[in-house]
Amino acid sequence: MSIHSMWNDFPDLEKELKQTRQLIFSKIFIRNQQVNAAAKGIFKSNGKMIRPAYSLLFSQMGAESVPERARVMAAAIEVFHNATLIHDDIIDEGDNRRGNPTIQSAYGKKSAVYAGDYLLSVCFRMTHPYRQVIDVQGILTRAMERVIGGELHQLDQSYNQEMTIRRYLTQIRGKTAELYALACFGGAMESNMSTKDQWLSYRIGVQIGMAFQLMDDLLEYTQDDAVWEKTMFQDLKNGIYTAPILFSMKRSPVFFKKQFAKTEYTEQDFIEIRKELERHFS
Known part of the structure; x- marks a missing residue:
């Protein structure tokens, strides 16, 4: 086995x-x-x-x-x-x-x-x-x-x-x-x-x-879908704010407040969120 x-x-x-x-x-x-x-x-x-x-x-x-x-x-x-x-x-x-x-x-x-x-x-x-x-x-x-x-x-x-x-x-x-x-x-x-x-x-x-x-x-926010092997952005969709989001929120409060006000996320939203996170963690 x-x-x-x-x-x-x-x-x-x-x-x-x-x-x-x-x-x-x-x-x-x-x-x-x-x-x-x-x-x-x-x-x-x-x-x-x-x-x-x-x-x-x-x-x-x-x-x-x-x-x-x-x-x-x-x-x-x-x-x-x-x-x-x-x-x-x-x-x-x-x-x-x-x-x-x-x-x-x-x-x-x-x-x-x-x-x-x-x-x-x-x-x-x-x-x-x-x-x-x-x-x-x-x-x-x-x-x-x-x-x-x-x-x-x-x-x-x-x-x-x-x-x-x-x-x-x-x-x-x-x-x-x-x-x-x-x-x-x-x-x-x-x-x-x-x-x-x-x-x-x-x-x-x-x-x-x-x-x-x-x-x-x-x-979860830095890997490609094929590498991650899980549902991408699942935590964010469920309102679970993990360390990368929490650290980035302090640096870009206006951006994340705008994102969190949405009832649903589009693929473009996820692209923008990932870019914002990468900007803080690169």
Whole structure:
């Protein structure tokens, strides 16, 4: 089973990630064929599996890691992450992800909702056998609460022209950074690192996740459609003002006030907005 070519230079980790991906597919089965296809569909695209990679790497840092258990931890985190992506695309009405139609676009919103919900149940079913050894279900539950909190914060701040960088950082702290923190913390917990090192791993994951989202938000406005492999300007269409917009708003308040007053954006609007952003970030 193939994975992203970026792991070709790391053969040991590549092997573990392939086994993790096989484990995921072996755990997904639901009788409704439409939902079953939808639940598996998101894993057939060429995702990079960065979060399970961090989980596996942090598992290797401890002295008591069990390979099978480490793969289950990594797999559960990847399943959890993809469940959130399915739900995100339903809310955002995104059409493309990883260069392919989103699950809601390919299978319809009802199947996508059920597929996302089903994948969340898979996380807990996979980790259930290890519940008395490590509190993986506890950390999954807490991560779910924080991710939902980040999404709700984003909902509260949508179309808010008074949005600030501080609020944006709070938003991505829960929405994105929590899953990286979960990956690093989960790997450290699986290998029975000290409590101090587990929470240090958690903080490392938070910083990685924050940096990832900042870069992701910048790339949305600087990459070509073919390279980006997602629906372009989706955040802006949904009134979600990310770091590039927020920084540029301070420098060109009149321009952005005029843009935000519009109820719909044209392709020409997007061209002008991109030019304005490039002027500030070039």
